Amino acid sequence: xxxxxxxxxxxxxxxxxxxxxxxxxxxxxxxxxxxxxxxxxxxxxxxxxxxxxxxxxxxxxxxxxxxxxxxxxxxxxxxxxxxxxxxxxxxxxxxxxxxxxxxxxxxxxxxxxxxxxxxxxxxxxxxxxxxxxxxxxxxxxxxxxxxxxxxxxxxxxxxxxxxxxxxxxxxxxxxxxxxxxxxxxxxxxxxxxxxxxxxxxxxxxxxxxxxxxxxxxxxxxxxxxxxxxxxxxxxxxxxxxxxxxxxxxxxxxxxxxxxxxxxxxxxxxxxxxxx
Numbered sequence: 001x002x003x004x005x006x007x008x009x010x011x012x013x014x015x016x017x018x019x020x021x022x023x024x025x026x027x028x029x030x031x032x033x034x035x036x037x038x039x040x041x042x043x044x045x046x047x048x049x050x051x052x053x054x055x056x057x058x059x060x061x062x063x064x065x066x067x068x069x070x071x072x073x074x075x076x077x078x079x080x081x082x083x084x085x086x087x088x089x090x091x092x093x094x095x096x097x098x099x100x101x102x103x104x105x106x107x108x109x110x111x112x113x114x115x116x117x118x119x120x121x122x123x124x125x126x127x128x129x130x131x132x133x134x135x136x137x138x139x140x141x142x143x144x145x146x147x148x149x150x151x152x153x154x155x156x157x158x159x160x161x162x163x164x165x166x167x168x169x170x171x172x173x174x175x176x177x178x179x180x181x182x183x184x185x186x187x188x189x190x191x192x193x194x195x196x197x198x199x200x201x202x203x204x205x206x207x208x209x210x211x212x213x214x215x216x217x218x219x220x221x222x223x224x225x226x227x228x229x230x231x232x233x234x235x236x237x238x239x240x241x242x243x244x245x246x247x248x249x250x251x252x253x254x255x256x257x258x259x260x261x262x263x264x265x266x267x268x269x270x271x272x273x274x275x
Contacts, residue, residue: 011102023049027107033122036061040247090158133168139272
């Protein structure tokens with residue numbers, strides 16, 4: 001990762017974390033997923049850095065280390081007892097989101113403009129909602145949000161956000177800060193119930209942009225969703241257990257639905273920055 005610069009960021013508390021930075025232009029905070037800052041996540045940062053200044057904080061684990069079953073089990077166990085990540089709380093924001101909000105404000109101050117974009121994935125997917133409660137965030141992307149883990153039907157529906165953060169996020173959404181949410185259709189880690197809750201809280205999408213065999217893409221005034229078909233016998237032979245839309249499940253094939261989703265993420269961020 002020699003093409004990235006690094007710095008340690010603190011929010012004036014005891015928490016101090018390493019942040020990788022690359023690119024130029026408006027700030028985008030990229031939060032890695034449960035496997036850690038895997039090479040596919042680093043590649044995503046590089047793709048985004050072609051248009052934005054990407055801040056990628058190391059939340060846990062080692063940077064640019066390939067996914068492994070042992071590492072996955074290790075990090076899952078650590079996070080389940082962590083005081084910074086609430087893996088099972090249905091109506092609480094993980095404490096680490098306070099540090100991330102401070103990083104968002106730092107990115108806005110460094111890069112200028114109206115505010116920053118945020119991209120959360122898997123474990124951090126729902127963090128995009130908590131962060132949009134902060135005035136610095138103007139372009140939140142929630143990719144395959146998974147917290148709280150779906151151990152019960154109510155956990156599957158929950159967004160893992162405190163009532164105060166949720167109310168603030170809804171107010172900001174209604175004042176012109178839209179949400180883009182992504183998932184694979186058969187993903188059980190990020191179950192469809194979470195998207196149903198998003199629709200209930202932020203308004204059902206009103207306009208069907210595209211609803212095809214490859215990609216169900218809908219957009220409303222506040223909420224935009226893109227669901228990639230991973231059902232058996234889907235046109236692109238996407239595995240039914242696919243989860244990570246922008247990283248492990250991403251294809252560089254220009255016609256592949258995940259590539260089209262990535263292009264929409266870039267467009268979505270640019271649209272908000274240009275308002």
